[in-house]
Amino acid sequence: MSTILRRAAVVVLFVCVLVPTLVAQAADSPTAEEVIAKYLEAAGGKEAIAKVKNRKATGMLLLKGMGVEADITSYTAPPNAWTEIFLGPFGAVERGMSDGVAWEVHPSEGPRILTGDDFADMKRQSSLSLLSEWEKFFSSVEYAGEESIDSVAYHKLVFTPEDGGKVEQYYNTESGLLFLSRSAQNGKPTESRLSDYKAVDGVQIPHKIEARGGPYEIELTLDTIEHNVEIPADRFALPAQIKELQSATATP
Secondary structure, three states: OHHHHHHHHHHOOOOOOOOOEEEOOOOOOOOHHHHHHHHHHHOOOHHHHHOOOOEEEEEEEEEOOOOEEEEEEEEEEOOEEEEEEEOHHHOEEEEEEEOOEEEEEEOOOEEEEOOHHHHHHHHHHOOOOHHHHHHHOOOEEEEEEEEEEOOEEEEEEEEEOOOOOOEEEEEEOOOOOEEEEEEEEOOEEEEEEEEEEEEEOOEEEEEEEEEEEOOEEEEEEEEEEEEOOOOOOOOOOOOHHHHHHHHHHHOO
16 A cells, blocks of 8 residues: 555656557657647646746545545645645655655655655656756757557657656647656656646646556546645645654764
8 A cells, every 4th residue: 555655646746558659750740849839838838837836736536446535635836845645544645845855754654755766756746837947857858759649649758867767758749738658766667647638827737647657556636726825834844754854864
């Protein structure tokens, strides 16, 4: 259960095994920058995106095959982020980025400070528009051709971070919106499919994410998304357990 919850926490804001078929790249294929520009325009435009200073989201998480449901609440206000997965009597998983420290508090495994792929993923989750500022998180991006998934054409982009594994993303050639994201979490492949895009304050946001990592299948449905809300002053403060862990780690 602990491994599943950890993967679920990663899925909450962008995290279905699909096997795409490669289509020959045409001579007039777009550049990676052009695919990104089309996405930003389809998502509402740079002006609308820039008006969003923070985001609150709530929804329901379903662990398929297990019949387990959990309530989700998340706040994002760059460079900070916080997510809670509440499982009733089982407790809650909290995961966040607080002033450069990525952390997690698990009901059965306790607190831990995130490093490596986990840190990189949490850092990306703290962005409200990753593609508007992709240079902050990746050293390069390249256009990797056009691929067909379920008879629908997608542009494939490959993002390379300074540390950690590459991230592959697939954008609908017609709408320009992101459909599939694929990466590796600590060496284990994870894929997520985004759908049910709806406009919130002029910005298109997926309200459904279906993901699979190994044998685990997760479905996230977002019920409410609000922008520029009042956030509790201590929302992004490091939990006491994380502070204690930092102190213990720093003690010679």
